[in-house]
Amino acid sequence: MEAQKMRETELLFIPFPAVAHLIPVVESAKLLIKRDHRLSITVLIMKLPMDTGVANYTQSLQRDATDRMKFVELPQDDSIFKLVCESPAAFLSAFITSQIAHVRDVVADIVTRSDSTRLAGIVIDMLNTAMIDVANEFGVPTYVFYISSAAFLGLTFYLQSLSDDHGQDITEYKDTEANLSVPCFLNPVPAKFLPSVVLDKEGGASTILSIARRLRETKGIILNTLLELETHAVMTLTDGKNPPVYSVGPVLNITGGEGATDNQNSDNPVITWLDDQPPSSVVFLCFGSLGSFDADQVKEIARALERSGHRFLWSLRRPPPPEKRALAGEYENPEEVLPEGFLERTEGIGKVVGWAPQAAVLSHSAVGGFVSHCGWNSILESLWYGVPMATWPMFGDQQVLAFEMVKELELAVEIKMDFRKDFLTTNSAVIAVTAEEIECGIRCLMDGGSEIRKKVKEMKEKTRKALVEGGSSYAAVGRLIEDIMNNSPE
DSSP, X not given: OHHHHHSEEEEEEEOOSSHHHHHHHHHHHHHHHHHOTTEEEEEEEOOOSSOOSHHHHHHHHXXXXXXXXXXXXXXXXXXXXXXXXXXXXXXXXXHHHHHHHHHHHHHHHXXXXXXXXXXXXXXXXXXXXXXXXXXXXXXXXXXXXXXXXXXXXXXXXXXXXXXXXXXXXGGGGTTOOOEEOOTTOSSOEEGGGSOGGGGOXXXXXXXXXXXXXXXXTSSEEEESSOTTTSHHHHHHHTSSSSOOEEEOOOOOOOTTSTTOOHXXXXXXXHHHHHHTSOTTXXXXXXXXXXXXXXXXXXXXXXXXXXXXXXXXXXXXXXXXXXXXXXXXXXXXXXXXXXXXXXXXHTTTXXXXXXXXXXXXXXXXXXXXXXXXXXXXXXXXHHHHTTOOEEEOOOSTTHHHHHHXXXXXXXXXXXXXSSOOOOTTOTTXXXXXXXXXXXXXXXXXXXXXXXXXXXXXXXXXXXXXXXXXXXXXXXXXXXXXXXXXXXXXXX
């Protein structure tokens, strides 16, 4: 009995190797070991056979490694790369399957050290549900870290129920004007906002439904949200039909943001430029690591910015070559896609850059609005810093998240909610957003007296309070740790 008490309690985290997935998963792992000294965590780093921006981040992780938190890189399988273009759904399945044997080896190694280490559970990414089989093989509980909103999780469960319990083909919602009565939403959800993969008859829909089924098998779902933000959605998920949910967010990596040292930001020309701008005067346009536009759309954005008259900071990214599935890149000369004379005419009020340090920018007092692709991490950052958003989603869950922010929570204004530019789909039709639409959205966003601006400031305070002792997310972390300890095999 005494030897059992002395054993270290270990968790194995398996994030999907994309920056938007990896960062919140790692930050949640740090949160757990900070809260409970009994825990140690091993994070397995998988490698995609393409540039997803993970390499630079994983190098920094090794510097963060401690006795209680370590990072193990798994071998890369380049043979499945051809599937990226042939079938994104098949590629995802093949990639995860290729990693199962490596994960099994790691789990077996931990289990063989059972005299000194107790494997209390495996925390998987929402896309890594095949790893549940490995956990079951060793009799270990599985938890999932869900990187999107509680409402989107509820939507996924709803679609799975339509298919399994009511025999409905959800792909038939493609190109319809139907509205869905989703329990976790107070407002009907237009089918046109559903992710393209959900409407894909070539395997995408079946993949999403399979993921939803497997999520229901887990011991718990860790949500990167807070109860005060998604009250209705979170409460709907706790109806007894689903695994327990733990709203532990916002879980963010805000290095270089609020609270950063002067040395971290002093040499950054973007921050230096912002230092010279009036408070809340700058609209920041940034569309994530995958966000880019063709030349015609870039010109529409430029015209809108110039006509709006607002100060702006624009993270302008070059699309990757059509034959590659990679991150957006840098323009050597942005003038090649911008309207002639644009940089000269806006020199006094605007700045066009490539990559921008998003957290540091959003935390700056000069920034008064954020035009975003509506990735969940970006949404949480905007709320953390109290910066109102204008929505311009591109792919995946982003159209639904834009709808949630604009219509459901009334915490953002709309530029476009049905714009669609899928990262892994070459034949997707891109609906152009006109300069008039963009200008209208920016003017509405930068209205200093708007009700949305007030609500966002209030939510900023709620996000801060949720994480400290006595807050809802602080309590959820405590419940999660307690359940992990109680569910862990002896």
